[in-house]
Amino acid sequence: MSLMDTIRKSAPGRAIWRTPRRVTDRDRAAAHWGSFLLHIYPVRMRREQISFRWSWFLGVASMVLFGSLIASGIYLMFFYVPSPSTAYGDIIFLQTKVAFGQYIRNIHRWSAHLMVLAVAAHMARMFYRGAYKPPREFNWIVGVVLLVLTLLLSFTGYLLPWDQLAYWAVTIGTSMTEFVPFIGGTVGGMLLGGTEVGAQTLLRFYVLHVAVLPTLLVGIIMIHLWRWRKDSMLDMEVASE
Amino acid sequence: MSDDKPTQPSNVRVLGFVEGKPLVGDRKVPEEEDSVMVWPHLLIRHGVVALAVMVFVLGISLFFNAPLKEMANPSVTPNPEKAPWYFAALQELLSRFHPLVAGVLVPGAIIVGLLALPFIDRNPDTRMRNRRIAVATFTIFMVAWIILTLIGFAFRGPNWGWVWPWQEWYGEL
Amino acid sequence: MSEDLDRRHFLARLWTWGLGVMAGAAAWTSWDFLQPVAGQSGGPVATVSPDKIPTDSVLEIPAMRGYLTEIEGATEAIWWKCPHLGCKVPWCETSGQFECPCHGSVYNRKGEYRRGPAPRGMDRFEFTIINGVVVPDTSKIIRGAPAGSPETINEPPKGPECLDPTAG
Structure with a gap:
């Protein structure tokens, strides 16, 4: 009997897991069903759908990268003040004076680029799988929204180091809103908080980057995964008929 | 398989075998479905x-x-000025077409098209060989987008002029 | 019975309307709340006396994000932001025109559209002259004329352009 079995069979273990036995598939299904961490997964899946060539595991790669971004992003927040007079100096300080500061920033930067890549590739792979077809139409739409949110997150984060790369890329990006008919000028002004990229813009992008967009992304990912689980189970019902 | 035949203990007399699946563990060769x-x-x-x-x-x-350039300076625009790589295709379009077309209509059409895709392509078949038009259309758009991204990212230098990436490198990450 | 149902439907509709009003109020509040704050989107900037403004070139004034120039006795305060995508448009001394390195838009000394992907000429600021000093108001923007409008000054490029694609 393994250590985990002993723990599961103890009184606290029974209180947490409720299913001490892990012998038959039925035990495992009961354990899976009763687990908070596993409840985003279906209990069983079709064999072909868990293979590499089905999804290339790009969805789970995106999730892992998002996790890496949250973790490294929280570290960065300890050393960053979103103001034009301090932002650039904070990055220099982080890179030169803080232990592993440069490393954490590298992780955040490369995870962000890779996440954009992984999400886009996930979408392309799911297109070729035909995963936008019934019953998955809605989850495809949710996925497109997630792609847009990922791009917005990456773009708002691009401004925060307040270097030349950031400043002018965001100037170009926000200038495009001016050409949206009717509301473009107003929406551009709301993004910038003025007529050019400045202190207000930095603050607004920071709030979007660390609060608004991550919250939206987490919420919509939950819908995406919940729907994935439901649709996978629907596939099994079709297969067993 | 070695356990196709049940082992027969030598010290017992066998009255017969009952065929069937064992209660625990399923040893049959699994199918894809x-x-x-x-x-x-x-x-x-x-x-x-x-x-x-x-x-x-x-x-x-x-x-x-991670790259870090000089501090932001509103009175000096770097040359070339590059958008993040995932907007490089848009920037390449913007250098050729009116901003309303390249900056608003094209990205808008891409997003609306992707959102509406399940309701445009009503063919329920998911096998590649039975959906050639959908696959070909998507592939053409995707390849065009990747090429535009590569051009904007790696093949553009000062004044948005053409450079060969192996001669001069202006890509920014 | 039908009276009961009517009241129930009436109340249900009332609740729906109530929610709608609240959503509308929330949208309105957020929209106004996030507008740029007055005073943070530019204002009057004191620059130089009009007789210091060149008549064949331009004077860069970083504080007002633009250039001052004089054309046939009239002062012009031109915003340096490219109306294409917002890059700073530098003045090219050798050709005597504004040339944007980002996407190759070119404007004459008055900021009028010459060529390139920009949709209009460069924007200008309204200005007043206070105590003999030109004071442009950077919150009061005059939009440039659309691309294709005829140029009102006759100043063809006087030399090689800075925007040489083979340079660099």
Whole structure:
């Protein structure tokens, strides 16, 4: 009997897991069903759908990268003040004076680029799988929204180091809103908080980057995964008929 | 398989064999359509993917530093000025067409098209060979977009002029 | 019975309307709340006396994000932001025109559209002259004329352009 079995069979273990036995598939299904961490997964899946060539595991790669971004992003927040007079100096300080500061920033930067890549590739792979077809139409739409949110997150984060790369890329990006008919000028002004990229813009992008967009992304990912689980189970019902 | 035939203990007399599946453990060769338990079959794969992705990220972060240019200066525009790589295709279009077309209509059409895709392509078949038009259309758009991204990212230099990336490198990450 | 149902439907509709009003109020509040704050989107900037403004070139004034120039006795305060995508448009001394390195838009000394992907000429600021000093108001923007409008000054490029694609 393994250590985990002993723990599961103890009184606290029974209180947490409720299913001490892990012998038959039925035990495992009961354990899976009763687990908070596993409840985003279906209990069983079709064999072909868990293979590499089905999804290339790009969805789970995106999730892992998002996790890496949250973790490294929280570290960065300890050393960053979103103001034009301090932002650039904070990055220099982080890179030169803080232990592993440069490393954490590298992780955040490369995870962000890779996440954009992984999400886009996930979408392309799911297109070729035909995963936008019934019953998955809605989850495809949710996925497109997630792609847009990922791009917005990456773009708002691009401004925060307040270097030349950031400043002018965001100037170009926000200038495009001016050409949206009717509301473009107003929406551009709301993004910038003025007529050019400045202190207000930095603050607004920071709030979007660390609060608004991550919250939206987490919420919509939950819908995406919940729907994935439901649709996978629907596939099994079709297969067993 | 070695356990096709049940082993016969020597010290007992066999009255007969009952054929059937064992109560525990299913030894038949699984089909693609068969289902398996997510725990452990999918979870172990996800664990391996997670480890591989993290090893890759933590590895490249050791060797490549995130870029940091001079402090933002509103009175000097760098030349060339590059958008982030995922907007490089848009920037390339913007250098050729009116901003209303390249900056609003094209990205708008892409997003609306992707959102409406399940309701445009009503063919329920998911096998590649039965949906050639959909696959060809998507592939053409995707390849065009990748080419535009590469051009904007790596093949554009000062004054948005053409450069060969192996001669001069202006890509920014 | 039908009276009961009517009241129930009436109340249900009332609740729906109530929610709608609240959503509208929330949208309105957020929209106004996030507008740029007055005073943070430019204002009057004191620059130089009009007789210091060149008549064949331009004077860069970083504080007002633009250039001052004089054309046939009239002062012009031109915003340096490219109306294409917002890059700073530098003045090219050798050709005597504004040339944007980002996407190759070119404007004459008055900021009028010459060529390139920009949709209009460069924007200008309204200005007043206070105590003999030109004071442009950077919150009061005069939009440039659309691309294709005829140029009102006759100043063809006087030399090689800075925007030489083979340079660099």
